[in-house]
Amino acid sequence: MTTPLIRIDHASKTFALPDGGQFHAVRDVFLEVNQGDIFGLIGKSGAGKSTLLRLFNLLEQPDSGRVFVDGRELTALSKRDLRDARRNIGMIFQQFNLLQNATVFDNVAFPLRIHGGMTPEQITARVNDCLELVELGGKTASYPAQLSGGQKQRVAIARALASGPAVLLCDEPTSALDAETTRALLATLRDINRRLNVTIVIVSHELSVLGEICNRVAVIEDGAIAEQFALDDAAGVAEPRKTALGRELAQHGAASSLAANSANINTANTEAAYV
Numbered sequence: 561m562t563t564p565l566i567r568i569d570h571a572s573k574t575f576a577l578p579d580g581g582q583f584h585a586v587r588d589v590f591l592e593v594n595q596g597d598i599f600g601l602i603g604k605s606g607a608g609k610s611t612l613l614r615l616f617n618l619l620e621q622p623d624s625g626r627v628f629v630d631g632r633e634l635t636a637l638s639k640r641d642l643r644d645a646r647r648n649i650g651m652i653f654q655q656f657n658l659l660q661n662a663t664v665f666d667n668v669a670f671p672l673r674i675h676g677g678m679t680p681e682q683i684t685a686r687v688n689d690c691l692e693l694v695e696l697g698g699k700t701a702s703y704p705a706q707l708s709g710g711q712k713q714r715v716a717i718a719r720a721l722a723s724g725p726a727v728l729l730c731d732e733p734t735s736a737l738d739a740e741t742t743r744a745l746l747a748t749l750r751d752i753n754r755r756l757n758v759t760i761v762i763v764s765h766e767l768s769v770l771g772e773i774c775n776r777v778a779v780i781e782d783g784a785i786a787e788q789f790a791l792d793d794a795a796g797v798a799e800p801r802k803t804a805l806g807r808e809l810a811q812h813g814a815a816s817s818l819a820a821n822s823a824n825i826n827t828a829n830t831e832a833a834y835v
């Protein structure tokens with residue numbers, strides 16, 4: 561049996577409200593993500609998806625519970641060790657969060673310069689590799705304002721990958737993008753997952769986004785996991801689901817796996833034509 565790459569071990573998170581009350585945003589979540597997974601978190605607005613995702617790299621500290629990533633318990637680390645451990649966890653956001661006054665090159669180089677330990681030549685080589693990976697090799701000197709939304713998100717992905725993380729966290733990465741740009745970006749994320757073996761955890765309220773790329777999904781309701789299941793396993797997809805979102809995702813999964821099978825046949829035909 562494989563050890564999961566990520567384990568959220570009975571984590572809870574409460575926010576203090578202005579009226580003195582408390583809001584339970586994440587309730588006793590136990591979640592395991594295996595190496596190589598593209599794991600989706602779906603739920604209605606306010607369900608707690610983003611808060612849960614931010615527990616994965618301790619952008620939010622849980623009130624109780626533990627977080628393990630790649631063999632380290634993040635919740636037991638000093639601030640300094642946590643900073644080091646976070647180099648292994650990239651993150652991208654809905655609004656891209658790029659440095660507006662820095663070029664594409666400098667945005668991607670930023671985390672490498674902050675952490676130190678690399679020569680300027682090594683940084684240049686690494687930044688160029690990451691930008692090639694997201695097909696933005698020709699845009700190094702551009703500023704974010706000169707890019708489309710899809711291009712900005714690709715810069716954010718290159719920046720997140722610069723330190724060579726094992727995990728990429730994606731918080732609504734396509735919500736600001738149109739349908740066609742979304743499809744292209746999802747293809748890039750899938751490619752990164754396969755080629756670099758980067759494990760991806762993605763939050764979205766868009767069923768089609770998760771149905772398109774995830775092999776496993778969890779439905780979040782009121783801060784808790786209502787259900788989770790594999791989308792790449794026909795038997796799992798066929799099991800009765802507890803939630804409406806789960807049922808819709810399962811239907812999407814069944815349809816995608818039919819499409820994937822025919823795509824595999826096409827790929828096999830193409831490969832056969834070249835050997």
Ligand SMILES: Nc1ncnc2c1ncn2[C@@H]1O[C@H](COP(=O)(O)OP(=O)(O)OP(=O)(O)O)[C@@H](O)[C@H]1O
Pocket residue numbers: 575576583585603604605606607608609610611612765
């Ligand atoms: N810093 C905070 N202080 C107080 N309440 C918060 C804070 N952050 C989040 N919340 C509350 O926690 C709940 C869950 O928020 P969260 O952003 O995790 O939900 P979500 O499922 O990602 O929603 P959306 O899809 O709308 O982004 C919401 O009711 C939100 O108002």
